[in-house]
Amino acid sequence: IRVLALRRDSIDKAAALRLLPKNIPMSSVARPFLIPAVVENESQVRRLTVASSLLRSRYVQLKKKLTEAQLKSQASLHDSPALQRLNLGEPVHSSKPVKARPVHSPSVYYPEVVLVKHFFPRHLVIQAQVMNNATVSSADSGRDSSRTLSNVAFVIAESSDEALVPTSELPLKTIPPGATGSVWCVLAASPQRMDGAAFLACELRYSVLELDAATGAPLNFSDEGAMAGADVTASGFVRTYVEELKDIEVRHSEFG
Numbered sequence: 470i471r472v473l474a475l476r477r478d479s480i481d482k483a484a485a486l487r488l489l490p491k492n493i494p495m496s497s498v499a500r501p502f503l504i505p506a507v508v509e510n511e512s513q514v515r516r517l518t519v520a521s522s523l524l525r526s527r528y529v530q531l532k533k534k535l536t537e538a539q540l541k542s543q544a545s546l547h548d549s550p551a552l553q554r555l556n557l558g559e560p561v562h563s564s565k566p567v568k569a570r571p572v573h574s575p576s577v578y579y580p581e582v583v584l585v586k587h588f589f590p591r592h593l594v595i596q597a598q599v600m601n602n603a604t605v606s607s608a609d610s611g612r613d614s615s616r617t618l619s620n621v622a623f624v625i626a627e628s629s630d631e632a633l634v635p636t637s638e639l640p641l642k643t644i645p646p647g648a649t650g651s652v653w654c655v656l657a658a659s660p661q662r663m664d665g666a667a668f669l670a671c672e673l674r675y676s677v678l679e680l681d682a683a684t685g686a687p688l689n690f691s692d693e694g695a696m697a698g699a700d701v702t703a704s705g706f707v708r709t710y711v712e713e714l715k716d717i718e719v720r721h722s723e724f725g
Contacts, residue, residue, distance in 0.1 A: 474501040597623035615646030630667035660724035
């Protein structure tokens, strides 16, 4: 028992106890071995709990910086490296911002969306500025709460004219509560082939993440819940929404 007490930091305590003769009374083992072992284990649990909290706090800070960097990199036509790599050329002009209108009754999480059309000689780039300002009343607390939007994308589902063909999309991984982010859709355009006006059927797709009340961080950063389309729960599952928006009209004359 004395040897076990001296080496309790480097042995399997449970296995060591099983090796002791069964006629040894518990009182002779408790003071020199069991009680110090329990105290040390509790101390280790506290240390690991503190370390886990510190690591999570650091993770949340890094995640926040990454989100802010992505929002900034896609904020405007000239700030986006992904758009620059497409070699679209110089823009002819940009339309006035227009607020997007859902075709059907939107979900309670639907954000405010403003659309801007950017015209290039052979391309049309549509910018959807998504403002995550929706608040939802919690059934448990009765308070209004916000949600983080994840996997936000603006999609052209269909074009009425073959002269406008969607080629790529630039989604956003995350838009925190109260933040605004831009998602983009690029279309190849042949203005000379357009016959009057074309109409684009469009959608806003996004997932909703619940927030940790203590840290303000999403409970789940993974895509698994979003892909499965599961209901939002306290365990971090999310649900994906597809909001059909009113068609966008594009005229031949807008290409200059």
